[in-house]
Amino acid sequence: NAGVTQTPKFQVLKTGQSMTLQCAQDMNHNSMYWYRQDPGMGLRLIYYSASEGTTDKGEVPNGYNVSRLNKREFSLRLESAAPSQTSVYFCASSEARLAGGNEQFFGPGTRLTVL
């Protein structure tokens, strides 16, 4: 099993350009998440999808959109990139059991630089 995969690994954009970050998991998990991580800020949740067909905003959703394409795939789109969106982006997934044990598993990350 590959676990959680993300593409691309690195990306450089100019201000105002758009792009989509792709994420896929092969663990049959119900829930998927997008985080950004900046130095000294920890992991910040952008959007999440508790189950196929649903998405919800996290702590820092502005400037981003998401699509839960199917149970396996969850994409993150930047419509008009800004330098403030320079960050490392992580996708994660979890089984989302109501009784707890909702450990998340992370992909390798995408390093995005916006000039």
Place this chain on the structure above:
Amino acid sequence: QKEVEQNSGPLSVPEGAIASLNCTYSDRVSQSFFWYRQYSGKSPELIMSIYSNGDKEDGRFTAQLNKASQYVSLLIRDSQPSDSATYLCAGDSGNTPLVFGKGTRLSVIA
């Protein structure tokens, strides 16, 4: 109070010593807890889960949960330079995404 709090460190310990990492949490995230290890430039990796009061041991790692005092800790015995990383504590409320602390940077000195 933030929901999950950790001392940012760095915590420096000599090789072979016990490293003790601590995390406090609010009422909302009190169901279960997870410890992640993150090497520089890499993604977080789950190393321990704990769901009930007491200790849970896995190799050189021991997670401790004290719900009365609202803290969870991770002990690393016989610390090695390869344990040098940032350790993230995360709490689970059961119906929302995990809440992560900002992490504690551990440095094991050879």
